[in-house]
Amino acid sequence: xxxPIILNTQHFDQPWTLENYLKVGxxxxxxxxxxxxxxxxxxxxxVKASGLRGRGGxxxxxxxxxxxxxRNYQGEKYLVCNSDEGEPGTxxxxxxxxxxxxxxxxxxxxxxxxxxxxxxxxxxxGEVFECYERMEAACEEARKAGYxxxxxxxxxxxxxxxxxxxxxxYVCGEETALLESIEGKKGQPRFKPPFPxxxxxxxxxxxxxxxxxFASIPYIIREGGKKFADIGVPNSGGVxxxxxxxxxxxxxxxxxxMGTPFRKLLEMAGGVRNGHKLxxxxxxxxxxxxxxxxxxxxxxMDYDALQKAGSYLGSxxxxxxxxxxxxxxxxxxxxxxxxxxxxxQCTPCREGTGWLYRIVHRIEHxxxxxxxxxxxxxxxxxxxxxxxxxxxxxxAWPVQGMLKHYRNEFEYHIEHKxxxx
Amino acid sequence: xxxxxxTTLIDKELKKYPADQRQSAVMAALRFxxxxxxxxxxxxxxxxxxxxxxxxxxxxxxxxxxxxxxxxPMGKHTLTVCTNLSCQLCGSxxxxxxxxxxxxxxLGEVTPDGKxxxxxxxxxxACVDAPLLTINNKKMCGRLTSEKIDQILAELDKQ
Ligand SMILES: Cc1cc2nc3c(=O)[nH]c(=O)nc-3n(C[C@H](O)[C@H](O)[C@H](O)COP(=O)(O)O)c2cc1C
Numbered sequence: 001x002x003x004p005i006i007l008n009t010q011h012f013d014q015p016w017t018l019e020n021y022l023k024v025g026x027x028x029x030x031x032x033x034x035x036x037x038x039x040x041x042x043x044x045x046x047v048k049a050s051g052l053r054g055r056g057g058x059x060x061x062x063x064x065x066x067x068x069x070x071r072n073y074q075g076e077k078y079l080v081c082n083s084d085e086g087e088p089g090t091x092x093x094x095x096x097x098x099x100x101x102x103x104x105x106x107x108x109x110x111x112x113x114x115x116x117x118x119x120x121x122x123x124x125x126g127e128v129f130e131c132y133e134r135m136e137a138a139c140e141e142a143r144k145a146g147y148x149x150x151x152x153x154x155x156x157x158x159x160x161x162x163x164x165x166x167x168x169x170y171v172c173g174e175e176t177a178l179l180e181s182i183e184g185k186k187g188q189p190r191f192k193p194p195f196p197x198x199x200x201x202x203x204x205x206x207x208x209x210x211x212x213x214f215a216s217i218p219y220i221i222r223e224g225g226k227k228f229a230d231i232g233v234p235n236s237g238g239v240x241x242x243x244x245x246x247x248x249x250x251x252x253x254x255x256x257x258m259g260t261p262f263r264k265l266l267e268m269a270g271g272v273r274n275g276h277k278l279x280x281x282x283x284x285x286x287x288x289x290x291x292x293x294x295x296x297x298x299x300x301m302d303y304d305a306l307q308k309a310g311s312y313l314g315s316x317x318x319x320x321x322x323x324x325x326x327x328x329x330x331x332x333x334x335x336x337x338x339x340x341x342x343x344x345q346c347t348p349c350r351e352g353t354g355w356l357y358r359i360v361h362r363i364e365h366x367x368x369x370x371x372x373x374x375x376x377x378x379x380x381x382x383x384x385x386x387x388x389x390x391x392x393x394x395x396a397w398p399v400q401g402m403l404k405h406y407r408n409e410f411e412y413h414i415e416h417k418x419x420x421x
Numbered sequence: 422x423x424x425x426x427x428t429t430l431i432d433k434e435l436k437k438y439p440a441d442q443r444q445s446a447v448m449a450a451l452r453f454x455x456x457x458x459x460x461x462x463x464x465x466x467x468x469x470x471x472x473x474x475x476x477x478x479x480x481x482x483x484x485x486x487x488x489x490x491x492x493x494p495m496g497k498h499t500l501t502v503c504t505n506l507s508c509q510l511c512g513s514x515x516x517x518x519x520x521x522x523x524x525x526x527x528l529g530e531v532t533p534d535g536k537x538x539x540x541x542x543x544x545x546x547a548c549v550d551a552p553l554l555t556i557n558n559k560k561m562c563g564r565l566t567s568e569k570i571d572q573i574l575a576e577l578d579k580q
Pocket of ligand 1: 060083174175210389
């Protein structure tokens, strides 16, 4: 295994201190940008060359996103980090926040320089208060040492970063709901266009990226985009943090090159628990369609390979299920989640997620009807693609994936009023 | 009336946002109220609204939208148990059963002595440590077993 790029302070007793971050080359990329007076175009070119795609789930090319920010805009612009990690299965950003907060700060400072932004916000998931405190302390440390604030490292460059704590709303991970939330409102996604690059936080041009996306920037600037790209595979550049949870012996986060075989990751996570057999895997966070174990054992973890296999890389959260898992029960919990978290703004999602949950619930409780499975699929088709944000799709995909691969288990449940497993 | 301690904390939070965007501090303000009082009453929401110069309705909308606010007393120690998929696979059902048995209360309930409250949470973003719970939205405890839960309760009993 190569030395880690993102979780590169793990070998220290206190991986999160500025002192330790500096020991592993921390803030050198920011210094390079400022000393060499790198132009925004040169920075964006490096990020484009790195092949970095947004790590929040949608996989949008980061360099391209940065190029959307208006150059000659007079007035405030904002940079926002999405640390509202709440997609079931996903807990990689948490490790960046608590173990390598300065890498996030450095990545954001470089992005801020590139896009001429003076103020940034980092929106932290409410349930991880310890990460919020860690980030607050790290920002203070960075301010004192001249990595945040006015005249950063003695140059004519100003950027400050503030942490904003969420308080329990999955939908706030959606970027425009997140902006509403920072503005002190309910987290209801905005209709797009206009996109945040023209109308973002407080109505000003804004760029939003995921925590891991920003954390990948210092390496790309220090070592060059090509070097990062070459670690991965074509169309999926660089390294990625994968959270492996569920039925494995050693659940954890693993930093590996894009394109690493799932088989290898499963091995790193200690294999399926207690010698059980692999049944199914959700490969990219709970919203992505489930895949049977046999397919997963042949799949590499990159954008194209997973799409070809019938799912998506998403946030890189791998939920492993062994042969004891009842797929109806698993789906029931997920459908409850999307119903519970729908913000209620769009009718297809507000009403549809409730229908999905109630139907899966009645199947799980032995009250399913033969026509329910077609009804579920019909509902999915009337939710996905018909809502302001992608929470609707996120609710539909797990249902469609489960029925594609495990329809027989649902039928068995309806007919026999109990589990097949 | 918001206590001096709360307004001091809110004032610190307000420094993060543009001067004309006081509403941005509403989530933090409600959190500070809950930290001090254990829950947020309508009167507290009105106080927050007055302090930040926003309509009471807008504060109410925020307080009711985000799950982690307690809109009724939830005990001195609110235990929130994640039951989402990774936690379910790793035994959050057992976690809840054990807590039900030990505390004699179900989800959304408070022990008669007001010491403990039990809530169900959604994904807490720490799935590799499943099953897990948080205490008063501050401290997270993961890889729970019955023994570990007993230890946690024994610690909290002392407070
Ligand atoms: C319902 C929903 C939840 C989301 N949750 C998150 C999240 O927790 N973290 C995240 O970075 N992106 C999340 N996203 C994606 C964001 O909207 C956005 O695409 C991302 O933050 C952009 O950053 P990136 O390009 O660096 O990935 C979510 C999207 C939706 C529709």
